[in-house]
Amino acid sequence: MTASTAPGSAPTAPSATDVVLEAVGLTKHFPIRRRLRTLFTKQRAVHAVEQVDLVLRKGRVTAMVGESGSGKSTVARLLAQLVKQTDGKILLHGDVVHATGGRRFRAYCRRVQMVFQDPFASLNPIHTVRYHLTRALKIHHSEATAEELLTRVSLTPPERFLSKFPHELSGGQRQRVAIARALAAGPEALLADEPVSMLDVSIRLGVLNLLRDLRDRLNLAILYITHDIASARYFADEVLVMYAGQVVEGGGGEAVTQHAAHPYTRLLIASAPDPDRIAGAESEVEEVGGGEPPSLIDPPSGCRFHPRCPHAMARCETDAPPRLTVESNGDGPHWAACWLYDANTVEAAR
């Protein structure tokens, strides 16, 4: 087998024109407020997102999984231009965007919309559904009506919902309203930050299915952020795994979940509850390690996972691994940022 470093940017894709949104070397550091004592020391920062590359394509769902604090939401916010990146570029249809405010931001958010995690919090409790939708429509000069939007997210009959307040809706219905609002702008890319994690198990599926349906009907590019790797498998065409602000593995949904390459992904999968697992298969977990995620203020050198990694090598502590292509099972390109997939290591393992 030949293993080679994969180029950082878009893996060979169906067609370059399908790319809606692209991030190159996206980095975000949140500066920590200085105290008197640290006034003269170097400014420290939370390295929330570090050198993230990703591509969203028309009609495809890209899932991003990772544990809490790994920077998933920050990526979504960066992509929505709600926070300004420290470094890196965001390209919309190949053009670099600088949309920090004003008209340009409006123009940008017309094409890239975001759905938030908590439907209970993302709708203003004092406004009706109608207000939420018509505002969005007005801002983006859309001809569509609120009724159409509601129909599109399967809240029918729309009249029944229009004059309701958020608290009068169930969680799933609220999330649908939030999605409808995002659709009001007629976006090409939808950034969904854990859209179902606050919802009840029984209604999660409805929202996910709706998103999938929208992807198919409106040909949306969707970034689906989740910490539930099983739902990523269910829903996404492509899965990215984030760890401590970096993307450590990426590839087709099945490839990543069924043949996880990066030790972190394996840990994640082993930890996920799985009724099919025969009780007593705990050894699996033992094998993939444990521990806690690292501090993002002083992230570990080299591979950020190495302190927890059962396979850590000397090299992992010093050098950050690049994206390395993993033996593919045909389901699109599959890569991992792990020295285990370095040609030499693989060779040595042989």
Next chain:
Amino acid sequence: MALPTAEVMTAVPPAAPTPTRKRRRPRFLGNRKARIGMVLFGFFVLLAIFGPMLAPYDPGERGDQLLASPNGDHWFGTTHLGQDLFSQMLDGSRSVMLVGLIAGVVATVLGVLIGVTSGYLSGLGSESLSALSNVFLVIPALPLILIITLSLPDTNDMTIALVIGCTSWAWGARVLRAQTLSLRRRDYVEAARATGESTWRIIGFEILPNLTAVIAASFIGTVIFAVLSEITLAFIGVPGVSEWNWGAILFWAQSQQALAQGAWWWFVPPGLAIALLGTGLALLNFGIDEYVNPRLRSSAGTKVRGVKMRVGFTPVLSGKGDST
């Protein structure tokens, strides 16, 4: 000054208005305290509007009955000049309410402007506004007001109201800032931004309406403070306060040694009126507080049929208890 009461309570960011609660006005007035407060407050508002017209005498007019105790002619008795105290009380209510309300409005507007701005903005501007309000908090208010009013070349009800308003916005600003800080992190604010709403619209339409209860509470708190301050100023003889302001009545009573003369009727009505007005406003504020933070609701509503609610030991209703 009874102010801290209401404000210390709200200084602790009250549980944010949970989206699931109904936000209709009747709910708020369903609270008994709020209702009593509303009635008292309403009474004084009506008094302020119609009181001066209803006054049976000209409050300054001298009569024949000097220092008479309450009687048929003079319901609240008379002063040393034979002036009718009832008319003075009625006449004074307008100035008291006017100054209180104007000061409340001024302070609330300032508090909202400063509090919400410093809460919504970040960085130096926010910090300095917050520092400013803290400075105003720490500097003893009453002496400051006293000095300012005495420094003004010409004072009247309006200037006094303005001075009180301009010096007492800090509590409101502080509470509002805390609230805004927490609201700013709410997803719906972020969502509105992601939808493309402009900043002022976010502040005006997404954040402010959610602060209504807090604003109302701070308004009422300031009104209480303003009324007490104004009356205090009038009592110690700061000029410019309307002639028959309740504090001024007390000033006269005090300077004529009414209590030593046994003229209790000169002292008691203004004091009681102030206390009742203050109580009414405070109750109104409780109502708002309880509305904002349902945990504060007293157990009045739940303590029926002798069941005593107690944290940590859920009551077991007998009767049905043993049936299976």
Next chain:
Amino acid sequence: MGYLLRRIGFYAFTAWAAITINFFLPRLIPGDPVQALIARSRGQLDANAIQSLYILFGLDTDTGIVEQYFDYIGQLFRGDLGLSFTFFPTPVSEVLSDSLPWTLGLVGITTVISFLLGTFMGVLAGWWRGSWADMLMPVTTFLSSIPYFWLGLIAITLLADAGGAFPSSGGYDPGVVPSWDMDFVWSAVYHSLLPAITILISSMSGWVLSMRNMMLTVSSEDYITVAHAKGLSERRVMIGYAARNALLPNVSGFALSLGLIVGGTLLVEIVFSYPGVGFQLFQAVGAKDYPLVQGIFLIITLSVLVANLFADLIYLLLDPRTRKEG
């Protein structure tokens, strides 16, 4: 440590702001102390005296306001607050050293007692709600709505004047000479009782209410339920878990509202003719004695700041979360 440093920085800033306000405000007062003195004496002072008074107070010379400002700041650093006009040529600092102890004694101690007592009652009222404690609410509300001075006047009438048990004015018996002997201390304590009770009654209720509300809020925290579930004794849960946590916001509220409280309580001194700075302030303002006004305002503000700092320190001790920052 960081927390404390930040607070101290803030206090320094506030002190500066207060000093500046303090400097400028009285300069804006129209009229001058000589006129005020003459007006105040209403014919008891000969009109011929005017010029000699101007000379006396050194008001016949003019200096620029900026220059005055820096002079003033310079003087402050030397601890020189200028000479009082009403007590000319007594230095303001001497007037203050005569009156400040009374205020600190009366207002300071009663404010602290009021806070402690009010907090304690608030703990009980919050914990045993649905019982007698609920009766406390309306009474408390009413009491806290009464202006201090009115309550004081009523108290004087009922308890002092009509052959009552309490003295109605002064800080001690006229015949007693201040010293640390029993006579004087007893006399001072005795004379402070009525004003102290007045302050207590009308300021304590605020603390009762806020503490009660905090207790109610805290009572529904999970850790209280856990504490109950742990089978801890009622007292332990109430004090160690509920009150201990409810106290935190109350302490910071205490710090912040000190300014209000102290401002209000000064009025009690006026009503009770108590020889403290409140009364002095009142008189000084009336007499345009702006060195004295400035001195008093400054000293009140600084006292409040120091008290705030103490409250902050206590908060620091009470809340481990702020301690972490050090």
Next chain:
Amino acid sequence: MSDPVLEIRNLDVNYGLGDEAVHAVRDVSLTLHRGEVLGLAGESGSGKSTLAYGMLRLLPPPGVITGGQVLYHPRDGEPLDLMTLSTANLRRFRWSEISIVFQGAMNSLNPVHTIAAQLCDVIAAHEPRTSRAAQRARAKDLLKLVGINADRLNSYPHQLSGGMRQRVMIAMALALEPRVVVMDEPTTALDVVMQRQILAQLVELRERIGFSVLFITHDLSLLVEFSDRIAIMYGGRIVESAPAQDLYRESLHPYSDGLLHSFPALRGPRRELTGIPGSPPDLRAMPSGCAFHPRCPKAFEPCADRSPVLAAPPGTSSATDNRTVACWLHAVERVNT
């Protein structure tokens, strides 16, 4: 299964009194056996927490228990009814016999006391004669038990990570070696990785110490993996209860079935998932009959009118199969008629 430690009989819990009362738990009976992990699942608002707190009488106002019994079987002696226990006795009983771990450990730990103080608190309250040194030693052992270094003893809760705090809570729950530990969503606030670590530890501890667990969660997949038996709640009632694997393999109630088909599997074929249509019921306006009938794909005529009772489905015996269900589809009555 072996002998029961805790028997809930016809428990009714309301929020509020009078006409406005919300019936959050209705006529629930449940038995917890010695050493078993009993999972309680159901969607949000179905009354899981209410049941757990209610049986310990820990519900905050306006919660009231309006009926039923909660029998605890001590190691020796007669069963106790928690509902009739005096305050003092209840206090003594709590934690030494039944302890509880809440969802958010940050909120369960008193932020102003060190964890040592809080651990010692429990010991001091129930074993007042223990010396301070002994208490601290015990606290140290407890921390070790859950894999936390003893030098963390003097930390304040905010100085610990979420996972550590939850472990401290578990350590505290085991401090008096109770026979029953109630866990209300103890891991939902945690990451999957942390969740698994803690659960693994719990399983291990249970094997060592031998207590029973009432495990509440809405994550059915987790329950299937971890618990011995699962009870499903819907609208304040238990609608089905069965051994975990049986339930997973063949759920009888349409609601359980829907739940099981709501979460995607990590392994195996990618099956199409359906979820459950509609939304959870409003406790103030419960549907008549079977509360689930408006959402039930298999509803038929009796469902709307009459509530089904929880009973062993036909063809099984509660003694051997340990399963019950409340559904007209599986009602003996219906089979008979």
Next chain:
Amino acid sequence: ACGDGQTGSGGNSGGVLNIGMPNGPQTENHNPFLPSSSSNSLGYRWALYEPLVMTNQVKPDEEGKPWLATEWTWSDNFRKLELTIRDNATWSDGKPVTGADIAYTFTLLKSTPALNINAIPYSDATADGNKVTVTFTSSQFVNQMDILTQTPMVPEHVWSKLADPATDTVKDPVGSGPYTLKSFTPQTVTLTVRDKGYWQDLPQVKELRYTSYNDNNAQTTALANGSSEWAFTFISNYKAVYVNKDPEHHKLWFPPVLAAHGLFLNTELKPFDDPVLRRAMNMVINRNDVFMQGEAGYFYPEIKNITGIPTPAGDSFLADEYKGKEFEVDVKGAKQLLTDNGYTYSGDALMDKTGKPVKLTMSNPAGWSDYITTLEILKDNFSDLGIAATVDKANQDTWTTNVDTGQFEAAMHWTNNGATPYDLYQSIMDGALYKPQGTAGVNGNWGRFRNAEATEALHQYANAADDTVRKEAMDELQKIYVEQAPVLITGAANAGGEYSTKNWVGWPDEDNQYAPAQPTQPNALDIILHLKPAS
């Protein structure tokens, strides 16, 4: 009051006299010259320091009692004063009082204008043994009392050591009076009687205790319960509040002195520039109401004589034609006077000669309750005449400035005080004091009254070489006042006090008018020397 009663009763046995003033906390300064010093504010300066002569202010025309000076002679048309100093007086530190000390005191005042509170134009002071000669740059006829009775004498050997007598606080007073300082607290100053060296019999009051109460109310309470035995304060309804608490012992006596309070009309404003209108207004004022209601029936004594001169203090100055002529309320007469002089009525409202309604705004600071009450009464009285008067309660500072610069229509004000009615009249009609409207710094004549004859008469009175000229000038002044009514005088100033005869007797009163009963006047020393324990 705790122990107050005891203190009071203990006063008899212990020889203590409790004196009170409502002046607020004091700071220690026993400088007798500064009005702001505690010794001045509470009045005990006269127990420590003594004047040259003791004059009874109630009867200013009576010859003064020799005090530190045994003889005093004016010459050179009151520009030269020759004194003979008593030779048996000593300072409280034992040193004798010498002529040099007296000359030093006058030199001190001359060289320290800040202490020369009466602005006396000293020229020179020299001593020769116990003879002292003081010269002045102008005639001091009208100031003679100020110089002789109002100037406390201080020892040279102490005062010459002060760096700046105006700003050094005097904490260790040395005077020639019968008392020495025992203790000072901001609230109470205690003086004890000297054991030896006083030039006359020592007073029977062994200890003077001056207590400063914070306000009138506190002072009144103290008087009522007996803890103050002597005070000067305004008590509204004094009968109920004070006298009736112990009618046998609680007394007060407020004799008028030669100064007045009255409504100053801005005589430069129309229509109040018309003497007719002013006179008519003067005719409708109910001075008894003012006295009874505004001044509680005792405080500022009622002025009866139409010259505005308080009686009996001014009896000897009254012109023959006005003796016995008293103010009377005469609305009818006043209306007649007006209509005779071109005024008309429209309904009840008075119209001036140009046909405009007569309106008047009277202002005074809000806090001055007696003045405000007086204004309320005047408002009523004027409305009888058809004048629409309003009372404006002003800010004290604004008011002071407005009065100073003449920006007012009418205001209650006081006049200066003196040994003759000269000061009174000077304050209300001296054209030499006139400042045009808008100019500040007036020392009198606040109503901007200009009348050359009046100015001339005042000048004559002050500088006349003989008494007939003076008498003529005084008669002229009274005539001008009666005809022009430049100020509507409502009451006299007082020099009175409240006192209790419970422990001490010998107080001055209506029957024994040997001194005004005010504890802050020089006469207070005389009173103290008169007191005897009540049996």
